[in-house]
Amino acid sequence: xxxxxxxxxxxxxxxxxxxxxxxxxxxxxxxxxxxxxxxxxxxxxxxxxxxxxxxxxxxxxxxxxxxxxxxxxxxxxxxxxxxxxxxxxxxxxxxxxxxxxxxxxxxxxxxxxxxxxxxxxxxxxxxxxxxxxxxxxxxxxxxxxxxxxxxxxxxxxxxxxxxxxxxxxxxxxxxxxxxxxxxxxxxxxxxxxxxxxxxxxxxxxxxxxxxxxxxxxxxxxxxxxxxxxxxxxxxxxxxxxxxxxxxxxxxxxxxxxxxxxxxxxxxxxxxxxxxxxxxxxxxxxxxxxxxxxxxxxxxxxxxxxxxxxxxxxxxxxxxxxxxxxxxxxxxxxxxxxxxxxxxxxxxxxxxxxxxxxxxxxxxxxxxxxxxxxxxxxxxxxxxxxxxxxxxxxxxxxxxxxxxxxxxxxxxxxxxxxxxxxxxxxxxxxxxxxxxxxxxxxxxxxxxxxxxxxxxxxxxxxxxxxxxxxxxxxxxxxxxxxxxxxxxx
Numbered sequence: 001x002x003x004x005x006x007x008x009x010x011x012x013x014x015x016x017x018x019x020x021x022x023x024x025x026x027x028x029x030x031x032x033x034x035x036x037x038x039x040x041x042x043x044x045x046x047x048x049x050x051x052x053x054x055x056x057x058x059x060x061x062x063x064x065x066x067x068x069x070x071x072x073x074x075x076x077x078x079x080x081x082x083x084x085x086x087x088x089x090x091x092x093x094x095x096x097x098x099x100x101x102x103x104x105x106x107x108x109x110x111x112x113x114x115x116x117x118x119x120x121x122x123x124x125x126x127x128x129x130x131x132x133x134x135x136x137x138x139x140x141x142x143x144x145x146x147x148x149x150x151x152x153x154x155x156x157x158x159x160x161x162x163x164x165x166x167x168x169x170x171x172x173x174x175x176x177x178x179x180x181x182x183x184x185x186x187x188x189x190x191x192x193x194x195x196x197x198x199x200x201x202x203x204x205x206x207x208x209x210x211x212x213x214x215x216x217x218x219x220x221x222x223x224x225x226x227x228x229x230x231x232x233x234x235x236x237x238x239x240x241x242x243x244x245x246x247x248x249x250x251x252x253x254x255x256x257x258x259x260x261x262x263x264x265x266x267x268x269x270x271x272x273x274x275x276x277x278x279x280x281x282x283x284x285x286x287x288x289x290x291x292x293x294x295x296x297x298x299x300x301x302x303x304x305x306x307x308x309x310x311x312x313x314x315x316x317x318x319x320x321x322x323x324x325x326x327x328x329x330x331x332x333x334x335x336x337x338x339x340x341x342x343x344x345x346x347x348x349x350x351x352x353x354x355x356x357x358x359x360x361x362x363x364x365x366x367x368x369x370x371x372x373x374x375x376x377x378x379x380x381x382x383x384x385x386x387x388x389x390x391x392x393x394x395x396x397x398x399x400x401x402x403x404x405x406x407x408x409x410x411x412x413x414x415x416x417x418x419x420x421x422x423x424x425x426x427x428x429x430x431x432x433x434x435x436x437x438x439x440x441x442x443x444x445x446x447x448x449x450x451x452x453x454x455x456x457x458x459x460x461x462x463x464x465x466x467x468x469x470x471x472x473x474x475x476x477x478x479x480x481x482x483x484x485x486x487x488x
Contacts, residue, residue, distance in 0.1 A: 027451025032443045040436040044428055051425055058417045064301045064313035065414070068320065069400075069407050071297040075290040076397050081283045082390035085380030088283060090276040093255055097269035102258045109254030109273050115237050117268035118259050122200035122232035122246045127208065127223035131190030135165040140216030146171060147207045148197055151178035157217060164191055167220055171195070180206060193220050197229060201244025205229045232259050235268070277372040280379065284368065287390070288352060291331075292360045298324050299359070319406060323396070330392045331361075344371060344382040347389070 081087045086107040093103035100118055125148075132139070141162050144155040153176040161170045168182035179198035184191050197206050206229070210217045231242040234251075241251045248257040255273060263269065301314040302321065314320055331347060331354075344350065351367025354360070371379055383390045400406045 027447040027449070027454065030443070030447070032440065032447065036436055036439045036443065039439055040432050043435055044432045047428055051421055051428065055418065055421050058414050058421070060313040062411065062414050062418075065407060065410060068294075068297050068301060068314075071290075071294045072397050072401050072407075075287075075294050076394065076401065078283070078287040078290045079390045079394045079397075082287055082383045083385075083388065083394055085377070085384040085388070088280050088384060089376045089380035090279060091254070091273050092276045094272045094274070095269060096271075097263070099261055100263050100269050101260055101271075103271060104256050105273050106254045106256070109252075111275060112273050114252065114271040114273075115235075115268045116257075116271045117235045117263045117266075118261065119233040119235070120230065120262050121259055122244055123227055123230050124197035124200045124204060125195075125206040125225065125229035126197070126227035127195040127206055128185075128226050129164075129193040129220050129223055131187070131192050132164055132219065133190055135168075135184045135186065135191045136163050137191065138162050139164055139167060139219055142210050142214050142216040143212040144171070144217055144220070145209045145211045146174070146178060146180050146195075147209075148178040148180060148199065149204050151176075153177055154211065164193055164220075167217075168193060179204070193223075194226075195223065199244075200229065200232075200246065202229055202231045203244060234259065236271070275372065275376040277369065277376060280372050280376060281365075281368060284350065284352075284383075285363065288361050288363050291393075294327070295324075295360060319410060323400060326396055327393065330389060330396065333389055333392070344375065344378040349382075350379065 090107070091105035091109040091111065093105040093109070095101045095103050095116065101116060139157075139162055141158050144157060144167075146153055146155060153174050155167075155170050155174045157167055157170060161167060164184060168184055171177070171180060171182040181196045181198065183194050183196070185194055186192075195206055195208065197204055208221050208223055210221050231244050232246055232248070233240065233242055234248075234257075235241065236251055241248075243251070243259075246259040248259065251257060252271075255271075257271075298320050301312045302317055304311045304315055333346070347353070347361075349367075350371050351364030352361055353364075355362050382388060385391060398405070402408070
């Protein structure tokens, strides 16, 4: 019987071990996978929570610094016009009679109202030949010299291009053409060669001569001047002036005139040069809005909401606090040397003040408009130039936003922190995988031992209690079938 018991126990152990290959918990009835999973989770819970909290914190900081950086970039984009006084302190030029002329004003212009009268426009020369039968009519051969001012070129006419059309094409295609265009006008009395100058002004008269000693090209050298090359004549405040071009740049400092037509006799029009306060006001308004955006971002990111008991992602951050301190010092700047009622020495002189409750900047549009109208140049000097308020803010912002600057360094540090957390997460996952495998092995060994004991119990019961053999055998068979094991 002893031998039989030993044999049966051995078979039971083997059967139990085989069963464990496909399903755990057969011997003990325990859900080993669930138990191991819960124990593994509990084992890594504290460290996992710490890593997750650190990762969330770093991501929140990266997002917050991104918000701050975006606000700075928006502010920086508004400073370009303010940093250059000449761009802010621009002028507009307006001509009363827009059919006579138009005008534009540059940095060197000065405000004022002038009287403008145009006697005649600058014109380019036009010469016309006598009519021939058609454009294909043969003219003759020889050498034409076309001159405009001090420039000239020679055009050889031979049997290949001795028609009116051929001569026009030869002139247009001549190397070194001094600025003459040849065309043909065909009317009821015949075809004419027309030479038109490209440049206006009395110095750009056109002359055409035959230089080969012959007269074969007489019909295209004896030309009639249908329009003379002449300078424009006009007056500013009654003073006569001339220009070879209808675009006049030297008559009035900083002003470009585009002459369009002669004035009606003895009827001057007005030319008004005035500060371009509309553009300046828009530029300053955009700047104030962007500045408020930065201040709002700092307040939101570093503040604390007592009602919700929620702190900003960068609450207590030294970088943002330092920036805010430096920015406020610049905004409180009062320039020295400004004097008189038109002097601009602070933002308050422009109608820009801080709200006592929110700290945001408010703009009094009337005060700003008056300041711009009374002394636009002083406003430009206060904001721009080497020591201008906008220039100082621009330099401060650049320290933070430039490549390799403060924000770049901070961002790189935060990304390094995330990389370190990722490495720690990988290490933790590996450790927990090992821990899980060890628990699984131990529970499976326990389960195999329990299964073997149960088989032994069943055998011994059958041996010592024959009356239960039938029911035990039936139970064992059902148990074996239920567990997926068959024995022979």
